Amino acid sequence: MQARLLPIESVFNRFPRMVRDLARQDGKAIAFVLEGGETGLDRSVIDEIGDPLLHLLRNAVDHGVETPAERLAAGKPAEARAVLSARQAENRIIISVEDDGRGVEPQRMRDAAVRKRLLTAGAASCYIAAVRSGSAELGLIVDGLIGEQEVVIKPMTGMVGRTAGVAGTTILGDRRVSIIVDVPKVVEWLARGAVGGAHAARAARCGRDSVMSELPSAVLPLSPQETARLHVLCDAAVENISHGLTEMFGATMRVTALNVRSVPLSQAGNLLGDPELEVIGIYLAAQGAFSAHLLLLLELPVARQLCDILLEQPPDATQALSDLDLSALAEMGNIAGSFFLNSLAENLDRRIMVTPPEVLHDMAGAAIATVLLDVAAATDAAIVIDAGIEHEGRRLPAWFLTFPQPDDLQELLRTPAEGAR
Amino acid sequence: MTAAVDLVIPVGLGELRVVASEAAMLLALGLGSCVGVALWDAQARVGGMAHVVLPAPLSDSDPASAKFATAAVPELLRQVVAAGGQPARLRCAIAGGADVLSSGTLKHTFNIGVRNTSAVLEELTRAGVQPAAQDCGGRSGRSFRLSVLDGRAAVRRLDQDWQELCP
Numbered sequence: 093m094q095a096r097l098l099p100i101e102s103v104f105n106r107f108p109r110m111v112r113d114l115a116r117q118d119g120k121a122i123a124f125v126l127e128g129g130e131t132g133l134d135r136s137v138i139d140e141i142g143d144p145l146l147h148l149l150r151n152a153v154d155h156g157v158e159t160p161a162e163r164l165a166a167g168k169p170a171e172a173r174a175v176l177s178a179r180q181a182e183n184r185i186i187i188s189v190e191d192d193g194r195g196v197e198p199q200r201m202r203d204a205a206v207r208k209r210l211l212t213a214g215a216a217s218c219y220i221a222a223v224r225s226g227s228a229e230l231g232l233i234v235d236g237l238i239g240e241q242e243v244v245i246k247p248m249t250g251m252v253g254r255t256a257g258v259a260g261t262t263i264l265g266d267r268r269v270s271i272i273v274d275v276p277k278v279v280e281w282l283a284r285g286a287v288g289g290a291h292a293a294r295a296a297r298c299g300r301d302s303v304m305s306e307l308p309s310a311v312l313p314l315s316p317q318e319t320a321r322l323h324v325l326c327d328a329a330v331e332n333i334s335h336g337l338t339e340m341f342g343a344t345m346r347v348t349a350l351n352v353r354s355v356p357l358s359q360a361g362n363l364l365g366d367p368e369l370e371v372i373g374i375y376l377a378a379q380g381a382f383s384a385h386l387l388l389l390l391e392l393p394v395a396r397q398l399c400d401i402l403l404e405q406p407p408d409a410t411q412a413l414s415d416l417d418l419s420a421l422a423e424m425g426n427i428a429g430s431f432f433l434n435s436l437a438e439n440l441d442r443r444i445m446v447t448p449p450e451v452l453h454d455m456a457g458a459a460i461a462t463v464l465l466d467v468a469a470a471t472d473a474a475i476v477i478d479a480g481i482e483h484e485g486r487r488l489p490a491w492f493l494t495f496p497q498p499d500d501l502q503e504l505l506r507t508p509a510e511g512a513r
Numbered sequence: 514m515t516a517a518v519d520l521v522i523p524v525g526l527g528e529l530r531v532v533a534s535e536a537a538m539l540l541a542l543g544l545g546s547c548v549g550v551a552l553w554d555a556q557a558r559v560g561g562m563a564h565v566v567l568p569a570p571l572s573d574s575d576p577a578s579a580k581f582a583t584a585a586v587p588e589l590l591r592q593v594v595a596a597g598g599q600p601a602r603l604r605c606a607i608a609g610g611a612d613v614l615s616s617g618t619l620k621h622t623f624n625i626g627v628r629n630t631s632a633v634l635e636e637l638t639r640a641g642v643q644p645a646a647q648d649c650g651g652r653s654g655r656s657f658r659l660s661v662l663d664g665r666a667a668v669r670r671l672d673q674d675w676q677e678l679c680p
Contacts (some may be wrong), residue, residue, distance in 0.1 A: 366545030450614055462625070464526070469574055
């Protein structure tokens with residue numbers, strides 16, 4: 093290990109001249125100080141770290157440090173001071189760039205962000221925390237920023253154990269309890285179109301002139317008790333699917349992340365955020381004594397990934413979807429959907445007929461609207477049960493949408509809970 | 514070609530929207546078996562669009578809902594005229610009505626695209642409006658838009674660009 097360590101000086105030494113030249117160009121006076129040049133750093137890091145440091149220093153000289161006149165006016169010495177330092181702290185090397193310039197003025201940053209249309213004027217008056225989940229990065233508007241610290245997350249239990257969007261709690265240094273936001277869940281909600289921003293993001297990504305529109309709201313015409321009951325029923329049904337899928341395909345595949353909500357008919361096409369999103373859909377309907385429509389929607393790349401798994405191909409083997417691929421997807425949807433629908437109907441002690449699976453390749457809105465027709469005839473809001481798919485612990489973004497017929501849903505909700513039977 | 518559009522108005526399932534603004538564009542995204550009905554008076558800069566879901570109400574549904582062709586078409590005409598459209602100058606285009614599901618296993622989805630289209634056409638005839646253009650049927654979904662400024666209606670399918678409907 094020691095053999096690969098080099099003093100960080102070998103990178104640092106290129107900067108004094110650069111800082112001097114930049115300062116002269118900008119008409120600024122800067123005393124540039126290097127500290128901790130002897131700190132040892134792995135050769136591979138030394139190779140990589142030059143450019144980021146160059147950017148930080150350039151930023152400090154160009155934007156952080158004021159001209160001598162501005163400094164004098166602000167009551168500071170005419171000559172600015174910039175320090176580039178390295179030091180070891182346990183098993184980390186801390187490299188810092190510091191200057192005594194005006195720093196980053198939040199208001200100027202916000203103004204610039206509004207000018208560049210990255211933020212609306214309303215959002216600019218708030219604090220924004222940047223979060224990331226998988227490849228998605230987004231900003232959450234928060235009341236304030238306190239700091240950063242590593243915490244141990246404790247799961248929530250009992251009555252509040254299943255609070256959506258909350259990952260758990262932690263006890264802070266001052267013994268106060270803090271609730272921790274489940275960032276992946278929030279990102280998922282956004283991706284599913286629960287909030288407007290994701291739609292804009294998706295539209296931007298697709299490079300289309302799609303519009304921002306109001307997205308499905310989470311207003312539920314079900315009482316909290318009914319919602320809870322539906323959750324229990326669906327959880328049991330989802331357990332069944334997971335058994336079915338694992339048995340059939342040998343892979344540990346589960347349906348997860350169950351969510352129950354009500355969506356106004358007019359917004360149903362937006363359930364995935366973008367009604368024009370190209371999807372593969374697998375459609376099943378339960379007929380007879382319990383009527384519901386079920387649609388499994390997959391974006392094309394996810395459909396291909398699933399085909400790799402189902403047909404035991406190496407990753408990325410599936411490209412254009414063949415008939416074999418489509419029938420594999422149909423079969424998976426058939427199993428998952430039949431297990432789910434049968435499990436719901438069993439609560440009513442009823443037998444149902446499930447139609448053969450039908451595969452669609454179309455715009456998401458077109459698929460959803462067609463499947464919703466039955467429900468749409470009677471009501472202006474659809475109860476949507478949606479869930480994702482997980483394979484060996486990895487989430488595959490999918491939408492497993494169920495639209496129960498309103499009357500049958502009401503009846504289902506009146507069934508007694510397990511213990512009462 | 515593309516006019517300056519400041520106001521894009523989405524028309525969701527079962528909705529009916531009428532605008533009297535030249536900067537507006539009405540847009541129904543991802544029409545499957547649903548039928549988009551656009552009606553406009555280019556001179557008066559008034560336009561409207563309905564997103565029809567089903568041909569006619571069943572016994573237990575609200576017959577006045579714009580999700581049904583039987584209610585949406587007369588209501589669209591009424592609102593466009595109320596907003597300043599001259600009946601004699603009105604132009605109409607319709608799009609959608611695809612049969613997205615191939616099997617006719619279910620009664621309510623059987624031929625629903627075709628049934629929606631004919632119900633809309635029937636209502637238009639009854640209202641004395643002849644569609645200048647239509648892009649209906651087929652197997653796949655499309656989006657439909659109307660630019661009120663120039664009275665242009667256009668359709669877009671998956672992976673395709675907008676195609677103008679009216680000459």
